[in-house]
Amino acid sequence: MKRIVYSIYNGCVEQTAISTNKYKLSQFIKYKDNLKETQRAYAEKCNAEYVLHETDITNYDSIQFEKIFLLEKYAEEYDEILYLDFDIVPHIFKDIFQSVDLTKISMHPLKRELTKKEIAWEIRNKNNKDHLHLFDQHSVFCKTAAKNSMLLLDGISGHNKLYNTGVIIGDSQSIKKLEFSRHLEEMKIMLNEAQTDCMFPEEISKYFFHNNEVFISYLLERYNVPHNDLEIQWNFILDPLYPNVNEAAYFIHHVNKEFGLSFD
Numbered sequence: 001m002k003r004i005v006y007s008i009y010n011g012c013v014e015q016t017a018i019s020t021n022k023y024k025l026s027q028f029i030k031y032k033d034n035l036k037e038t039q040r041a042y043a044e045k046c047n048a049e050y051v052l053h054e055t056d057i058t059n060y061d062s063i064q065f066e067k068i069f070l071l072e073k074y075a076e077e078y079d080e081i082l083y084l085d086f087d088i089v090p091h092i093f094k095d096i097f098q099s100v101d102l103t104k105i106s107m108h109p110l111k112r113e114l115t116k117k118e119i120a121w122e123i124r125n126k127n128n129k130d131h132l133h134l135f136d137q138h139s140v141f142c143k144t145a146a147k148n149s150m151l152l153l154d155g156i157s158g159h160n161k162l163y164n165t166g167v168i169i170g171d172s173q174s175i176k177k178l179e180f181s182r183h184l185e186e187m188k189i190m191l192n193e194a195q196t197d198c199m200f201p202e203e204i205s206k207y208f209f210h211n212n213e214v215f216i217s218y219l220l221e222r223y224n225v226p227h228n229d230l231e232i233q234w235n236f237i238l239d240p241l242y243p244n245v246n247e248a249a250y251f252i253h254h255v256n257k258e259f260g261l262s263f264d
Helices: 022-045 060-075 116-124 140-153 172-176 180-196 212-222
Strands: 003-009 049-054 080-084 088-090 105-110 162-171 227-229 236-238 251-254
Touching (some): 003 022, 022 049, 162 212
Parallel strands (some): 105 227
Antiparallel strands (some): 088 251
């Protein structure tokens, strides 16, 4: 039985308004050794190898695709595979390999549903700089809308789940069933079509883009790929809406990059 835990990192990722910025990059650089050692120690406790890929890719969205390509690569070499975003800190030890059904690929689903009133309010205030905007390229709502627009082209009414790829686990066979690379080009074409022939107004569809979470969530529904929904303890996300550490969490996902909450 061969197990691996891996992550991916670049300290020079291109800065954008949403995904990365000077502060987030500085936090990664400051806490890089802490993050690597904590993930490595977790892998060791699980009797798994640990690899941190220090990629030359600088585009944030391209890095997100690269981690899925690596997932497929390791499915050819290892029996059980766990991917962790580099901003994930193991918090309370629990062996995920012994806790999850690895015969199905597993990720944590996110939901961000908006009422018609909220959508209308957002559209009316789209040019108001002081308005707290609910739509952007990386919002769960817009990604889910993109996925469901793709499914609609296939005659499928999608559900309101978007799978976060910060934590992905499965055995080699369950990961191979996803066939991400094989479907990638057709998914790109389909998303482009969904953006122009869309069930959502332009104020939402303009944020559609080629994204690993949109595509993985689409594949799970479109092809009925066997999968598990990881419980929130395995991917507890810290962001401006939920800024406090949950002491019962197994993995803390520092989307806000406030790593001092774990290490200081």
